[in-house]
Amino acid sequence: MAGLSDDLSAYVAEALYDDLPPATVTAAKQVLLDGLGVMLGASGMAPEVLPFVKLAAGDGPCTILGNGLRASAPMAALANGAMAHALDYEDAFDLAPIHPNASLLPALIALAQAEGGVDGRRFLTALAVGCDIGCRLALALRQRMEVGGWYPPPILAGMGAVAGAAHLLGLNAGQVRDAFSLMLCQNVMPGEIKHSQGTVIRAVREAFPAQAAVLSALLVRGGVAGFEQPIEGRHGFYALYAGGAFDESVLREGLGRRFWIEALTFKRWPSCRGTHGAVEMALAMGVKAQDIAQVEVGVDAIQTMLCDPLPRKRAPQTAIDAKFSIPFTLALALVRGRVGLDDFDAASLADPAVLDMAGRITPVLDKAAAWQGAGGWLRVTLRDGQVLEAAQADALGCPARPLGAQALRAKFADCAARAALPPADAPALAAAILSLEQCGDVGALF
Template structure:
């Protein structure tokens, strides 16, 4: 199995990508680069990672959204910290994966340090790496959480190393070595979900991004790895899933079907599991003219996956950190009902202390339920009880942004422009439009790294 996967990673080329994979890679690049820009201006949690990257010396790689240029591994670390910090990046609804939050920072670092890297080479690596991350997540038959792990950053690391190996032109053997070296570095404990104090959940992708880039560079230098880094006796699936996995999910359709063409692009900057409740709250309040003052309480029906977004309830009704608020159904639903929107600026210190939002969040009560018609983790139901005794109901199979209900291209572009305007070094609208055009036309570019030259 490792042999087949590594041959595919090493040999995939632009000419062999289906159109859906190509289009998906363009959309991923636009979304991810925009989101990293926004985090550079909005995520103080990432500041120590940026400081460490800068302390290791100047170099050819941009910390996106800033004027800082650092060494490649520092860039992967810093941009990785930014990639998930505002929780606005793409998601894979079918399995626990954010396949590109580590991958894009790694590929950007390589494009600027190993260049020139043309756009087709970059997009191919993006398609390959994202697909591998999704396939690994889909193949699990024992939840990683059962062993105390937190899956998304772990899965993402292996996708990132696959994409980087493809971009660097590593051989199948070197690719296997790089996967092995990633296995020696990547980890993420489930405690990241339970600690009230930590903000590591926001900057988590710094670690897999750094690990992935380190792995491919060491593999290129000849560091030997394991024969079976995935399916071996004590390898990935044994360690993280008790050996319970389906090889077919990993290899069927390999090189023909790419999951990167079936991702979700977020309309709201919060955990994907909160989105059905945001959407229902916005829709019900708009359609029925529901003012916050006439809401007595709100019942939200969540499934087992979403239970982490309501438990412990008191903490989720009054989160202390931005990332905890983004992982809270009560808080994000309250934002939607009180402010009529859930925006990047709605998770600052003032919002976390807003008495009207907190009072509404305290009125939101979860019910554990699952219906077969809901997509696990991204569906749900809502009932708003009014002070006059009436109620309003809604349910969603899957929230806006998913492959069957995608954001239109105009909305994706508007999201990008809004994000880059919030960067530490924001772009003017005309410059943002030019960058968006260049990213959407990456396959025509000779040097991707040149897009991120300092602006003075």
């Protein structure tokens, strides 16, 4: 009898473009536009990616985005994967602990270029299926992966990335199962990534699963066999990462009919999604920084990681730590009236006005919170004693409050203009991506 791994693998192998709902196709094109822009921006703005670019550069059929350099498919996936999260500006899935496309997109772009002749319909199907697998694996968790000391986002995204890579290469169901197996042999990310103050691994983390996904799919096509039950096996994915606690029905419900890529959030601000509620409320208040005496910000259990330890989060030492800080991003919004790509450089991290404001911000754990990391409340006490309050259940960019097509195009143009080697015609590139189903060779487009 076919098991869970067999059924998921068959779904990945047999998915057809003609079976994708129109909303799924639209969402996939938006994911590509947004993710490509973020990677291009990181190529010119994130020094953390440079070691990956230098290591990857060489001969090969693939492009290291924004640099004009070439590489093999695994090495291009490594370099572009490092860029995918470096600005912390890529899409998110608010319902579970995953950024499903940060390693998937670099893997698919590399393989599309290496293979040649991959049309837009094939690419979009691989993207929709890979994203869906990653989201389903995340939603099915019934024990937090952090319990075992893991850091879930890149691990979960890596499983979706290998699913998308396997589909793009045309692997059959048995080979897809093997690809899951080989991914499982490489796919790790320790929770220590959250606690070490000086590291930038959190910024470039998606490099590793992106490369592993490409390697896994290519090795399977070359004849390497995997396990019979990489997902549900006694020492498979859920046993390793969640103590065996998962809900199989979540993985199966609506499989092939409902695609979770339609439920993503596109970020308005380049920082952790958990900071966005506070940022949005602060910007809407429009209060002058010099009038503020103190600030309290309500956080839920998920957002505590963005506030702890408080002294470090009030004065982060690296850009990525600043982006994972509610006190710092909130201080930026209150002092500068914005939180943008240019607000996390060395000068911003040392800005006395921002640091002073961050020192006056106190997080308050709200045990009754129901906003799941994407909202919060704000209480601002002014020097004259007046108290301003606001609450936000779900920050801008979520499916219920989308950015909209015009804002996504503007975000792409802003990011692309910051590439080490900006595209010659960013509007034309955006238009091509948003009509990708008509493209005969996606690899050539990049």
